[in-house]
Amino acid sequence: MTIAVDVQALGASAGGVPGPVKPEAPAHVIRDDAEAIAVATALAAEFRKGASERDRHATRPLPELDAFSQSGLWSINVPRAYGGPGVSYRTLARVVAIISAADPSIGQIAQNHLGIVAAIQTVSDEDQKHLLFGEVLRGVRFGNAFSERGTKRAAEFETHFVDHGDHVLVRGQKFYSTGALLAHLVPIVAVDGEGRAWYAIAERDAPGLTVIDDWSAFGQRGTASGTVLIEDVRVPKTHLVPAWKGYEGPRTDGAVFQIIQAAIDAGIGRAALDDTIAFVREKARPWIDSGQDRASDDPYTIQAIGDLTIRQHAAEALLDRAGDALDAAIAAPDAESVAAAQLAVAEAKVLTTEIALAASNKLFELAGTRSTLAAENLDRHWRNARTHTLHDPVRWKYAIIGNHALNGVNPPFHAWSSIPSQPA
Incomplete structure (x- = not known):
């Protein structure tokens, strides 16, 4: 590419x-x-x-x-x-x-x-x-050197740092590094000698930090979420942030990362739905059995657009609700308020994922064969939805929501909040 x-x-x-x-x-x-x-x-x-x-x-x-x-x-x-x-x-x-x-x-x-x-x-x-x-x-942008390929689980890291007085030296390799290519500073998730995760925030062009533009996914192509090589990168301790503290008790860090993921999917769903409506109105032809002069008057198309519109609005409403729950938890964090925020965000993540995939897929059925032409490039919506919604599996969101409803089990404290923890 x-x-x-x-x-x-x-x-x-x-x-x-x-x-x-x-x-x-x-x-x-x-x-x-x-x-x-x-x-x-x-x-x-x-x-x-x-x-x-x-x-x-x-x-x-x-x-x-x-x-x-x-x-x-x-x-x-x-x-x-x-x-x-x-x-x-x-x-x-x-x-x-x-x-x-x-x-x-x-x-x-x-x-x-x-x-x-x-x-x-x-x-x-x-x-x-x-x-x-x-x-x-001042307008400085943080990137991301968090995830690694090859570890057994997503939350396990081999990237580590060694203490050198007023600074640390960081060594490792990252992938899925969204934002690193065009960042000014690159937060690197690295573990200390006790296995605790920190954000070591390095200068983008620091010696030993190499950003490779090798992102080749079929969707979210502009994110450049490729490889970062970290070879004894010097990071002053002023820029060493104790990330582990955000997950040692009732904190909202994981829910914040998650609500932003849900918002991205809500945006993808909205774009796909808007482009479907525009294409049906302006370019699609009615099916011969409909007896209609315009595709927008086809009763089955009307029904399908109505269904997608309701689901998009529901996803957006849950996103608003999740934001309110998150604001409440940040103002007064405890086990219950943080769990309520995590659960609300998980519900929003489920519906935003589903509408992004449904709207970007239904687009072609309702708009017809012409909508698949390369000149239209409407497949970008589905490619973006399918790629971005793989960030974490919504099947586990159903699990934590159901387990809380049935058994009073609160979600765990991590950036994905997708594995059941212990009863409240």
């Missing part, structure tokens, strides 16, 4: 693909929830224009990311006490869904950044919060 990357614009690096230069001017700071929605809506209108062509050519969206992060939307969950907007997670999920409906690769690239911002608020000390939130408010 040919990857379109403007290497000169990205800067210089010792190996792999070079990273982008940091912004010269501070990013805008959003005032409130209403402005966050307005800015997201305006950006989405611009991102939508080139989304199909970016997908077609697997172009990495650097100009769009620069506009996105400089708009202030990448700092919307920085708390007000540190100079940020501190918007609700209901609003944050809506922002991600709006952007993802325009281009879900762009929505997903922001996902881990926003999750890291939430984790810093949960686990960092005051000095580290001021330092790292200050970076975010």
Whole structure:
């Protein structure tokens, strides 16, 4: 696959693909929830224009990311006490869904950044919060070097670090590194000598850190979620975030990561449904037995669109509900409030997954053979939905929801929240 990357614009690096230069001017700071929605809506209108062509050519969206992060939307969950907007997670999920409906690769690239911002608020000390939130408010983007291939389970890591006084040296290899290619700083999940996971936040072009643009999935092609090589990368302890603290008790870190995943899928479902309606109205032909002059008057098509619309609205409503539960748990975290947030997010994750897949698949049945032509590129919706919803299996979401309803078993504390834990 040919990857379109403007290497000169990205800067210089010792190996792999070079990273982008940091912004010269501070990013805008959003005032409130209403402005966050307005800015997201305006950006989405611009991102939508080139989304199909970016997908077609697997172009990495650097100009769009620069506009996105400089708009202030990448700092919307920085708390007000540190100079940020501190918007609700209901609003944050809506922002991600709006952007993802325009281009879900762009929505997903922001996902881990926003999750890291939430984790810093949960686990960092005051000095580290001021330092790292200050970076975010200046428009610096966090990437992701979390997951590894070859370990027995997703939450097991071989990447580790060694203490060297005022810094650590990190060594390992990552894959599914969404956002690392176009990030300014790369949080690396690495374990210490006790097996505890930390975010070691490295400079994107630090010696020994190599980002390889080898993402070849058929969907979410613009995310560049490929390989990161980490060979004795130096990270100052000021940038060593104790991620493990976010999962040692009732904390919302896992639910934050999950609600953003659900919001991306809600956006994919919305885009697929909107494009189905537009195609049926403007280009599809009615079936010969319908007796109709327009495809949009076919009673079976009307019924199918009605069904998808209800399911999309239900998914979006559960996403709002999950955001409210998450906001409540962040305000007063305890075992019950955090479990309620996890369960609400799990319910939203189920329905957003299902509507993304259903809408992107039903599109072709309702729009007809013409909708499969390469010129239309409508298959990108299904490819994006099928790829992104593989992040974690919703069959386990049913399990934790059912086990709580039947047996009072709360979800566990990890970034996927998909394995039953112990009774409350």
